[in-house]
Amino acid sequence: MLAAPPVPIPVSLPIGGSDERFFLRRVYCVGRNYADHAREMGNDPDREPPFFFAKPYDAVFAVAEGVPARGVAPHEVPYPPETANLHFEMELVVAIGLEGADIDAADALGHVWGYGAGVDLTRRDVQDQAKAMKRPWDLSKGFDFSGPCSPLVPAEAIGHPSRGGIWLSVDGESRQLGDLGDQIWAVQDVIAALSRSVTLMPGDLIFTGTPAGVGAIERGNRVAGGVAGVGELTFTIV
Incomplete structure (x- = not known):
């Protein structure tokens, strides 16, 4: 009989300006949270x-x-693998630091530990096919390495950003340029809505949606993106 597998290695993100780590629990993502992106997706x-x-x-x-x-x-x-149409989606990432369920929007920011900048990579062709067949599209979003992220920064250091640029470029060409103020649902509203369905716990992340301009990337492309006052990241598709 095969031996039981070992305990999984904990997954964490670095905390900017610190040797400490933010250990992850669950990762949630908000769909269509910028009006211009919702429209470009029909x-x-x-x-x-x-x-x-x-x-x-x-x-x-x-x-x-x-x-x-x-x-x-x-x-x-x-x-x-299994895609010929990999897309980028630049997002503000919220890191939860306090347990809560059915959270009132007025109290929601008190549950936020900090923020980061992340990219929701998407197998768009897989997603489109799943939508057309009225099937779940988990594998279009939940594949290996589909959430590259910057280091996290604590809210006590930067506050709670509600406005500021969110951007992404590919090989130096601007592809996404928006503002956090354009979100349909602000961070506190997102937390309140999600907490009605699940109990949020320390270690949870929420990717809060992407502005218009999403598009395809290929091997060799250099991607750079960020959220003003929060963080930046750069990576090459290989």
Whole structure:
């Protein structure tokens, strides 16, 4: 009989300016949280409350560090299998530091530990096919290395950003340029909505949606992105 597998290695993100780590539990993502992006995907942003999907927590990693045990060098992201249409989606990432369920929006920011800048990589062709067949599209979002991220910064150091640029470029060409103030649902509203369905716990991350301009990337492309006052990241698709 095969031996029981070993205890999984904990997954964490670095904390900017510190040797401490933020250990991950669950990763949630908000769909269509910028009106211009909702429209470019063929949806009506005025008729839709926030909805959520998830990524495996070990799909998230700091690109500046890479994941040596899995063969990824710093600042590299492997092009995933089973797709010919890999897309980028630049996002503000919220790190939860306090347990809560059915949280009131007025209290929600008190549950935030800090923030980061992350990219929700998406197998767009896989997603489109799943949507057309009315099937779940988990594998379009939840594949290996699908959540490259910057180091996290504590809210006590930067406050709670509600406005400021969010941007992404590919090979030096601007592809996404928006503002956090353009979010349909602000961070506190996102937390309140999500906490009605699940109990949020320390270590949870929430990717809060992407502005317009999403598009395809190929092997060899150098991607740079960030959120003003929060963080930046750069990586090459290999």
